[in-house]
Amino acid sequence: MKIFHRVGNFFGAMERVADNAISGRDVLAPPSFVVRRRSLCDTCLLRSGLTCQHEDCGCVIVAKTRLLTEKCPIGRW
Numbered sequence: 001m002k003i004f005h006r007v008g009n010f011f012g013a014m015e016r017v018a019d020n021a022i023s024g025r026d027v028l029a030p031p032s033f034v035v036r037r038r039s040l041c042d043t044c045l046l047r048s049g050l051t052c053q054h055e056d057c058g059c060v061i062v063a064k065t066r067l068l069t070e071k072c073p074i075g076r077w
């Protein structure tokens with residue numbers, strides 16, 4: 001994965017978080033969401049160590065799964 005693409009993905013995620021925060025919407029996912037998301041990532045072939053290796057992601061899974069504004073790039077959650 002190209003580093004610039006990954007950096008762009010990160011800033012996109014931060015923009016979504018900021019939009020929610022400014023609008024007064026929740027930013028963090030409820031604990032039950034986080035548990036379910038992490039269990040799906042744990043069994044995913046695109047997971048490598050702590051990160052998702054999908055070209056449209058590259059995120060640190062422990063952080064991505066906590067954010068209500070994020071979604072799995074292949075629709076698993």
Ligand code: SF4
Pocket residue numbers: 040041044045046047051052053054057071072073074075076077
């Ligand atoms: S975010 Fe989606 S594609 Fe990435 S590791 Fe998790 S389940 Fe797999």
